Amino acid sequence: MLHIGVRRGGVAMGVEAAPRAPVVELLRHAGRAPSVHNTQPWFWCVDDDRVTLFADREKQLEHADPDGRDLMLSCGAALHHLSVAAAAAGWEARIHRMPNPDNAAQLADVTFAPGPSTAQARHELEALLRRRTDRRRMASWPVGRGEVARLLAAAVRCRAQAVAVTSAPARALLLNLQDAADAAQRRDPGYLDELEAWVERTDDQGIPFANLVRHPPPVGDRGAGTRFPSGILADAYPSEEPPYDALLVICSASDDRASRLGAGEALSAVLLQSAMDGLASMTLSQAVEVDRTREILRDELLKRAAFPQVLIRVGWAEDGLEPLPPTPRFPIDQLVSDPANLPSRFDPYRPPQP
Numbered sequence: 001m002l003h004i005g006v007r008r009g010g011v012a013m014g015v016e017a018a019p020r021a022p023v024v025e026l027l028r029h030a031g032r033a034p035s036v037h038n039t040q041p042w043f044w045c046v047d048d049d050r051v052t053l054f055a056d057r058e059k060q061l062e063h064a065d066p067d068g069r070d071l072m073l074s075c076g077a078a079l080h081h082l083s084v085a086a087a088a089a090g091w092e093a094r095i096h097r098m099p100n101p102d103n104a105a106q107l108a109d110v111t112f113a114p115g116p117s118t119a120q121a122r123h124e125l126e127a128l129l130r131r132r133t134d135r136r137r138m139a140s141w142p143v144g145r146g147e148v149a150r151l152l153a154a155a156v157r158c159r160a161q162a163v164a165v166t167s168a169p170a171r172a173l174l175l176n177l178q179d180a181a182d183a184a185q186r187r188d189p190g191y192l193d194e195l196e197a198w199v200e201r202t203d204d205q206g207i208p209f210a211n212l213v214r215h216p217p218p219v220g221d222r223g224a225g226t227r228f229p230s231g232i233l234a235d236a237y238p239s240e241e242p243p244y245d246a247l248l249v250i251c252s253a254s255d256d257r258a259s260r261l262g263a264g265e266a267l268s269a270v271l272l273q274s275a276m277d278g279l280a281s282m283t284l285s286q287a288v289e290v291d292r293t294r295e296i297l298r299d300e301l302l303k304r305a306a307f308p309q310v311l312i313r314v315g316w317a318e319d320g321l322e323p324l325p326p327t328p329r330f331p332i333d334q335l336v337s338d339p340a341n342l343p344s345r346f347d348p349y350r351p352p353q354p
Protein backbone atom coordinates (compact mmCIF):
# COMPACT_ATOMS: atom_id res chain seq x y z
CA MET A 1 0.00 0.00 0.00
CA LEU A 2 1.36 3.45 -0.89
CA HIS A 3 1.92 5.89 1.93
CA ILE A 4 3.37 9.34 2.23
CA GLY A 5 6.16 9.76 4.71
CA VAL A 6 6.29 13.40 5.77
CA ARG A 7 9.41 15.07 7.09
CA ARG A 8 8.60 17.55 9.83
CA GLY A 9 10.24 20.95 9.41
CA GLY A 10 12.02 19.68 6.32
CA VAL A 11 14.16 17.33 8.40
CA ALA A 12 13.80 13.59 8.09
CA MET A 13 12.91 12.42 11.58
CA GLY A 14 13.68 8.76 11.48
CA VAL A 15 11.43 5.82 10.92
CA GLU A 16 9.35 5.93 14.07
CA ALA A 17 8.66 9.69 13.88
CA ALA A 18 7.42 9.87 10.29
CA PRO A 19 3.63 10.27 10.39
CA ARG A 20 1.94 8.54 7.51
CA ALA A 21 -1.29 9.25 5.65
CA PRO A 22 -2.94 6.85 3.24
CA VAL A 23 -2.18 8.65 0.01
CA VAL A 24 -4.34 6.28 -2.00
CA GLU A 25 -7.33 7.48 0.01
CA LEU A 26 -6.46 11.10 -0.85
CA LEU A 27 -6.10 10.23 -4.54
CA ARG A 28 -9.42 8.39 -4.51
CA HIS A 29 -11.05 11.58 -3.21
CA ALA A 30 -9.17 13.62 -5.85
CA GLY A 31 -10.65 11.31 -8.46
CA ARG A 32 -14.16 12.47 -7.52
CA ALA A 33 -13.31 15.69 -9.40
CA PRO A 34 -15.55 16.67 -12.31
CA SER A 35 -14.04 16.09 -15.74
CA VAL A 36 -15.18 16.77 -19.26
CA HIS A 37 -17.48 13.87 -20.33
CA ASN A 38 -16.18 12.12 -17.16
CA THR A 39 -12.97 11.21 -19.02
CA GLN A 40 -10.85 11.44 -15.81
CA PRO A 41 -7.76 12.50 -17.82
CA TRP A 42 -5.30 12.45 -14.92
CA PHE A 43 -2.61 10.06 -13.69
CA TRP A 44 -0.67 10.10 -10.41
CA CYS A 45 2.85 8.99 -9.63
CA VAL A 46 3.66 8.45 -5.96
CA ASP A 47 7.28 8.58 -4.92
CA ASP A 48 7.92 8.46 -1.16
CA ASP A 49 6.74 11.90 0.07
CA ARG A 50 5.81 13.33 -3.33
CA VAL A 51 2.77 12.94 -5.59
CA THR A 52 3.09 14.01 -9.22
CA LEU A 53 0.06 14.80 -11.37
CA PHE A 54 0.24 14.00 -15.08
CA ALA A 55 -2.22 14.88 -17.86
CA ASP A 56 -3.26 11.88 -19.92
CA ARG A 57 -3.48 13.11 -23.53
CA GLU A 58 -4.81 9.71 -24.59
CA LYS A 59 -8.06 10.74 -22.92
CA GLN A 60 -8.36 14.08 -24.74
CA LEU A 61 -11.65 14.50 -26.62
CA GLU A 62 -10.70 15.00 -30.23
CA HIS A 63 -13.89 16.76 -31.33
CA ALA A 64 -15.23 18.54 -28.22
CA ASP A 65 -11.84 19.58 -26.90
CA PRO A 66 -9.39 19.87 -29.81
CA ASP A 67 -7.00 22.20 -28.00
CA GLY A 68 -7.01 20.33 -24.68
CA ARG A 69 -8.46 23.15 -22.57
CA ASP A 70 -11.11 20.96 -20.92
CA LEU A 71 -8.50 18.31 -20.24
CA MET A 72 -6.32 20.82 -18.36
CA LEU A 73 -9.34 22.20 -16.48
CA SER A 74 -10.28 18.67 -15.44
CA CYS A 75 -6.73 18.00 -14.17
CA GLY A 76 -6.81 21.31 -12.28
CA ALA A 77 -10.07 20.24 -10.62
CA ALA A 78 -8.45 16.96 -9.53
CA LEU A 79 -5.45 18.85 -8.14
CA HIS A 80 -7.73 21.10 -6.07
CA HIS A 81 -9.73 18.07 -4.90
CA LEU A 82 -6.43 16.51 -3.73
CA SER A 83 -5.58 19.57 -1.63
CA VAL A 84 -9.08 19.54 -0.10
CA ALA A 85 -8.81 15.83 0.78
CA ALA A 86 -5.33 16.39 2.23
CA ALA A 87 -6.50 19.34 4.35
CA ALA A 88 -9.34 17.28 5.82
CA ALA A 89 -6.81 14.58 6.74
CA GLY A 90 -4.54 17.11 8.46
CA TRP A 91 -2.04 17.76 5.66
CA GLU A 92 -1.24 20.97 3.86
CA ALA A 93 -0.62 20.24 0.19
CA ARG A 94 2.35 22.20 -1.16
CA ILE A 95 2.01 22.42 -4.90
CA HIS A 96 4.69 23.14 -7.47
CA ARG A 97 2.83 23.70 -10.72
CA MET A 98 4.43 22.98 -14.11
CA PRO A 99 7.60 21.77 -12.40
CA ASN A 100 9.30 20.34 -15.47
CA PRO A 101 9.69 22.55 -18.57
CA ASP A 102 10.86 19.48 -20.53
CA ASN A 103 7.70 17.49 -19.87
CA ALA A 104 4.37 19.08 -20.82
CA ALA A 105 2.44 16.17 -19.31
CA GLN A 106 3.83 16.80 -15.83
CA LEU A 107 1.41 19.32 -14.32
CA ALA A 108 2.26 19.45 -10.63
CA ASP A 109 4.46 18.02 -7.91
CA VAL A 110 2.74 17.89 -4.54
CA THR A 111 4.33 17.39 -1.14
CA PHE A 112 2.54 17.41 2.19
CA ALA A 113 3.28 19.18 5.45
CA PRO A 114 1.41 18.62 8.69
CA GLY A 115 -1.45 21.10 9.11
CA PRO A 116 -4.56 21.42 11.23
CA SER A 117 -7.59 19.32 10.31
CA THR A 118 -10.19 22.01 10.78
CA ALA A 119 -13.97 21.61 10.84
CA GLN A 120 -14.04 23.79 7.70
CA ALA A 121 -11.69 21.39 5.88
CA ARG A 122 -13.82 18.39 6.87
CA HIS A 123 -16.96 20.27 5.77
CA GLU A 124 -15.30 20.86 2.40
CA LEU A 125 -14.47 17.15 2.07
CA GLU A 126 -18.11 16.29 2.76
CA ALA A 127 -19.09 18.72 -0.01
CA LEU A 128 -16.56 17.04 -2.33
CA LEU A 129 -18.17 13.66 -1.72
CA ARG A 130 -21.71 15.03 -2.09
CA ARG A 131 -21.17 17.22 -5.17
CA ARG A 132 -22.73 16.13 -8.46
CA THR A 133 -23.24 17.81 -11.82
CA ASP A 134 -26.95 18.61 -11.67
CA ARG A 135 -28.53 19.11 -15.11
CA ARG A 136 -32.07 19.44 -13.76
CA ARG A 137 -34.20 22.55 -13.79
CA MET A 138 -33.36 24.92 -10.94
CA ALA A 139 -35.98 26.33 -8.55
CA SER A 140 -37.28 29.88 -8.99
CA TRP A 141 -35.82 31.09 -5.68
CA PRO A 142 -33.02 33.53 -6.60
CA VAL A 143 -29.39 32.93 -5.73
CA GLY A 144 -28.55 35.81 -3.40
CA ARG A 145 -25.74 38.32 -3.80
CA GLY A 146 -24.04 36.90 -0.70
CA GLU A 147 -23.92 33.42 -2.21
CA VAL A 148 -22.62 34.75 -5.53
CA ALA A 149 -19.94 36.78 -3.72
CA ARG A 150 -18.79 33.65 -1.86
CA LEU A 151 -18.52 31.72 -5.14
CA LEU A 152 -16.48 34.48 -6.78
CA ALA A 153 -14.21 34.65 -3.72
CA ALA A 154 -13.61 30.89 -3.95
CA ALA A 155 -12.27 31.37 -7.49
CA VAL A 156 -10.10 34.29 -6.47
CA ARG A 157 -8.54 32.20 -3.65
CA CYS A 158 -7.30 29.92 -6.44
CA ARG A 159 -5.70 32.90 -8.21
CA ALA A 160 -8.27 32.82 -11.04
CA GLN A 161 -10.92 35.37 -11.85
CA ALA A 162 -14.64 34.82 -11.98
CA VAL A 163 -17.39 37.00 -13.35
CA ALA A 164 -21.09 36.73 -12.48
CA VAL A 165 -23.22 37.28 -15.56
CA THR A 166 -26.14 39.17 -14.10
CA SER A 167 -27.61 41.69 -16.54
CA ALA A 168 -30.34 40.41 -18.87
CA PRO A 169 -28.44 41.33 -22.08
CA ALA A 170 -25.22 39.66 -20.84
CA ARG A 171 -27.14 36.51 -19.88
CA ALA A 172 -28.87 36.45 -23.26
CA LEU A 173 -25.52 36.85 -25.02
CA LEU A 174 -23.97 33.98 -23.06
CA LEU A 175 -26.87 31.64 -23.69
CA ASN A 176 -26.91 32.54 -27.38
CA LEU A 177 -23.22 31.72 -27.54
CA GLN A 178 -23.83 28.35 -25.89
CA ASP A 179 -26.54 27.74 -28.47
CA ALA A 180 -24.34 28.83 -31.39
CA ALA A 181 -21.46 26.67 -30.16
CA ASP A 182 -23.78 23.68 -29.86
CA ALA A 183 -25.01 24.20 -33.43
CA ALA A 184 -21.43 24.51 -34.72
CA GLN A 185 -20.31 21.37 -32.90
CA ARG A 186 -23.29 19.39 -34.17
CA ARG A 187 -22.25 20.09 -37.76
CA ASP A 188 -19.26 17.80 -37.12
CA PRO A 189 -20.42 14.16 -37.40
CA GLY A 190 -17.34 13.09 -35.40
CA TYR A 191 -18.53 15.26 -32.51
CA LEU A 192 -21.92 13.53 -32.44
CA ASP A 193 -20.32 10.08 -32.49
CA GLU A 194 -17.98 11.14 -29.70
CA LEU A 195 -20.90 12.42 -27.62
CA GLU A 196 -22.80 9.14 -28.04
CA ALA A 197 -19.67 7.19 -27.16
CA TRP A 198 -19.36 8.90 -23.75
CA VAL A 199 -22.87 8.16 -22.58
CA GLU A 200 -23.93 5.07 -20.61
CA ARG A 201 -20.63 3.18 -20.84
CA THR A 202 -19.70 0.09 -18.89
CA ASP A 203 -16.03 0.90 -18.23
CA ASP A 204 -16.05 3.26 -15.22
CA GLN A 205 -16.05 6.46 -17.29
CA GLY A 206 -18.57 8.59 -19.20
CA ILE A 207 -22.02 9.73 -18.13
CA PRO A 208 -24.76 7.26 -17.18
CA PHE A 209 -28.34 7.82 -18.30
CA ALA A 210 -29.18 8.12 -14.60
CA ASN A 211 -27.37 11.51 -14.58
CA LEU A 212 -29.04 12.84 -17.72
CA VAL A 213 -32.54 14.28 -17.66
CA ARG A 214 -35.34 12.60 -19.53
CA HIS A 215 -36.55 15.70 -21.38
CA PRO A 216 -33.61 18.12 -21.64
CA PRO A 217 -34.42 21.62 -22.88
CA PRO A 218 -32.36 23.08 -25.75
CA VAL A 219 -28.80 24.13 -24.84
CA GLY A 220 -29.43 27.88 -24.81
CA ASP A 221 -32.61 27.59 -22.74
CA ARG A 222 -31.85 29.63 -19.59
CA GLY A 223 -28.55 27.78 -19.44
CA ALA A 224 -30.34 24.64 -18.39
CA GLY A 225 -29.95 22.68 -21.58
CA THR A 226 -27.38 19.98 -21.99
CA ARG A 227 -25.31 18.81 -24.93
CA PHE A 228 -25.98 15.18 -24.06
CA PRO A 229 -28.79 12.93 -25.28
CA SER A 230 -31.81 12.27 -23.05
CA GLY A 231 -31.36 10.00 -20.09
CA ILE A 232 -33.73 8.60 -17.49
CA LEU A 233 -33.40 11.25 -14.75
CA ALA A 234 -36.75 12.69 -13.69
CA ASP A 235 -36.83 16.48 -13.73
CA ALA A 236 -39.06 18.85 -11.80
CA TYR A 237 -42.39 19.57 -13.44
CA PRO A 238 -42.38 22.98 -15.10
CA SER A 239 -43.98 25.34 -12.60
CA GLU A 240 -45.66 28.68 -13.10
CA GLU A 241 -42.52 30.35 -11.83
CA PRO A 242 -39.56 30.55 -14.21
CA PRO A 243 -36.41 28.82 -12.93
CA TYR A 244 -33.62 31.01 -11.58
CA ASP A 245 -29.98 30.27 -12.10
CA ALA A 246 -26.82 32.29 -11.72
CA LEU A 247 -24.22 32.05 -14.46
CA LEU A 248 -20.52 32.53 -13.76
CA VAL A 249 -17.54 32.63 -16.10
CA ILE A 250 -14.18 31.44 -14.78
CA CYS A 251 -11.44 33.35 -16.56
CA SER A 252 -7.72 33.93 -16.39
CA ALA A 253 -5.21 36.63 -17.26
CA SER A 254 -3.57 34.51 -19.96
CA ASP A 255 -4.43 31.37 -21.84
CA ASP A 256 -1.41 29.13 -21.34
CA ARG A 257 -1.41 25.65 -19.79
CA ALA A 258 -0.73 26.96 -16.29
CA SER A 259 -3.68 29.37 -16.53
CA ARG A 260 -5.98 26.56 -17.64
CA LEU A 261 -4.77 24.34 -14.81
CA GLY A 262 -5.40 27.18 -12.35
CA ALA A 263 -8.85 27.78 -13.82
CA GLY A 264 -9.61 24.10 -13.21
CA GLU A 265 -8.60 24.51 -9.57
CA ALA A 266 -10.92 27.52 -9.37
CA LEU A 267 -13.73 25.56 -11.05
CA SER A 268 -13.39 22.91 -8.35
CA ALA A 269 -13.32 25.54 -5.59
CA VAL A 270 -16.51 27.19 -6.89
CA LEU A 271 -18.34 23.88 -7.30
CA LEU A 272 -17.39 22.80 -3.77
CA GLN A 273 -18.41 26.19 -2.35
CA SER A 274 -21.77 25.76 -4.12
CA ALA A 275 -22.20 22.33 -2.57
CA MET A 276 -21.28 23.70 0.88
CA ASP A 277 -23.92 26.41 0.46
CA GLY A 278 -26.55 23.87 -0.62
CA LEU A 279 -26.62 25.08 -4.23
CA ALA A 280 -26.92 22.76 -7.21
CA SER A 281 -24.28 23.32 -9.89
CA MET A 282 -23.42 22.41 -13.44
CA THR A 283 -20.33 23.04 -15.56
CA LEU A 284 -20.85 24.30 -19.13
CA SER A 285 -18.03 24.50 -21.62
CA GLN A 286 -19.37 24.59 -25.17
CA ALA A 287 -19.17 28.38 -25.71
CA VAL A 288 -15.49 28.21 -24.75
CA GLU A 289 -14.70 25.10 -26.82
CA VAL A 290 -15.59 26.72 -30.18
CA ASP A 291 -13.07 29.35 -31.37
CA ARG A 292 -15.62 31.79 -32.78
CA THR A 293 -17.96 31.84 -29.75
CA ARG A 294 -14.99 31.98 -27.35
CA GLU A 295 -13.70 35.07 -29.17
CA ILE A 296 -17.10 36.78 -28.96
CA LEU A 297 -17.34 35.91 -25.28
CA ARG A 298 -13.93 37.42 -24.70
CA ASP A 299 -14.63 40.55 -26.78
CA GLU A 300 -18.19 41.37 -25.79
CA LEU A 301 -18.63 40.00 -22.30
CA LEU A 302 -15.11 40.29 -20.89
CA LYS A 303 -14.08 43.33 -22.98
CA ARG A 304 -10.79 41.53 -23.72
CA ALA A 305 -9.76 41.96 -20.07
CA ALA A 306 -9.46 38.20 -19.49
CA PHE A 307 -9.60 34.82 -21.23
CA PRO A 308 -12.77 32.80 -20.61
CA GLN A 309 -12.07 29.24 -19.47
CA VAL A 310 -15.35 27.64 -18.43
CA LEU A 311 -18.91 28.51 -17.40
CA ILE A 312 -20.80 27.44 -14.29
CA ARG A 313 -24.53 27.46 -13.65
CA VAL A 314 -25.72 27.41 -10.04
CA GLY A 315 -29.15 27.54 -8.45
CA TRP A 316 -31.36 26.03 -5.78
CA ALA A 317 -32.59 22.53 -6.49
CA GLU A 318 -36.36 22.15 -6.71
CA ASP A 319 -37.96 20.67 -3.58
CA GLY A 320 -38.51 16.96 -3.40
CA LEU A 321 -36.02 15.85 -6.06
CA GLU A 322 -34.14 12.59 -5.55
CA PRO A 323 -30.42 12.96 -4.76
CA LEU A 324 -28.33 12.31 -7.86
CA PRO A 325 -26.34 9.08 -8.04
CA PRO A 326 -22.54 9.45 -8.29
CA THR A 327 -21.07 9.05 -11.76
CA PRO A 328 -18.54 6.18 -12.01
CA ARG A 329 -14.80 6.49 -11.51
CA PHE A 330 -11.87 4.24 -12.45
CA PRO A 331 -10.54 2.08 -9.61
CA ILE A 332 -7.68 4.11 -8.18
CA ASP A 333 -5.03 1.46 -8.92
CA GLN A 334 -5.59 2.10 -12.65
CA LEU A 335 -4.58 5.75 -12.23
CA VAL A 336 -1.53 5.57 -9.98
CA SER A 337 1.95 4.11 -10.18
CA ASP A 338 5.36 4.38 -8.58
CA PRO A 339 8.20 5.97 -10.60
CA ALA A 340 9.61 2.65 -11.77
CA ASN A 341 6.30 1.68 -13.38
CA LEU A 342 5.26 5.07 -14.77
CA PRO A 343 3.88 4.53 -18.31
CA SER A 344 6.33 6.00 -20.81
CA ARG A 345 3.74 8.38 -22.31
CA PHE A 346 3.99 10.46 -19.12
CA ASP A 347 7.75 10.85 -19.27
CA PRO A 348 9.26 10.46 -22.72
CA TYR A 349 12.68 11.49 -21.37
CA ARG A 350 12.90 8.76 -18.75
CA PRO A 351 15.73 6.38 -19.60
CA PRO A 352 14.43 2.92 -20.52
CA GLN A 353 14.12 0.68 -17.49
CA PRO A 354 16.25 -2.48 -17.46
Ligand SMILES: Cc1cc2nc3c(=O)[nH]c(=O)nc-3n(C[C@H](O)[C@H](O)[C@H](O)COP(=O)(O)O)c2cc1C
Pocket: 032, 033, 034, 035, 036, 037, 038, 069, 070, 071, 073, 074, 077, 131, 132, 133, 134, 135, 206, 207, 226, 227, 228, 283, 284, 285, 286, 310, 326, 327
Ligand atom coordinates in the same frame (compact mmCIF):
# COMPACT_ATOMS: atom_id res chain seq x y z
C1 LIG B 1 -13.94 21.10 -18.09
C2 LIG B 1 -15.34 20.52 -17.93
C3 LIG B 1 -16.30 20.77 -18.89
C4 LIG B 1 -17.61 20.25 -18.75
N1 LIG B 1 -18.56 20.56 -19.69
C5 LIG B 1 -19.82 20.13 -19.53
C6 LIG B 1 -20.84 20.50 -20.45
O1 LIG B 1 -20.60 21.26 -21.39
N2 LIG B 1 -22.10 20.01 -20.25
C7 LIG B 1 -22.40 19.18 -19.21
O2 LIG B 1 -23.54 18.77 -19.10
N3 LIG B 1 -21.45 18.82 -18.30
C8 LIG B 1 -20.19 19.28 -18.43
N4 LIG B 1 -19.21 18.94 -17.51
C9 LIG B 1 -19.57 18.07 -16.37
C10 LIG B 1 -19.07 16.63 -16.57
O3 LIG B 1 -19.85 15.97 -17.54
C11 LIG B 1 -19.11 15.92 -15.21
O4 LIG B 1 -18.20 16.52 -14.35
C12 LIG B 1 -18.77 14.44 -15.31
O5 LIG B 1 -19.73 13.75 -16.05
C13 LIG B 1 -18.64 13.78 -13.94
O6 LIG B 1 -19.86 13.87 -13.23
P1 LIG B 1 -19.95 14.62 -11.82
O7 LIG B 1 -19.55 16.04 -12.04
O8 LIG B 1 -21.41 14.48 -11.40
O9 LIG B 1 -19.01 13.94 -10.87
C14 LIG B 1 -17.92 19.45 -17.62
C15 LIG B 1 -16.94 19.21 -16.65
C16 LIG B 1 -15.67 19.75 -16.78
C17 LIG B 1 -14.63 19.52 -15.70
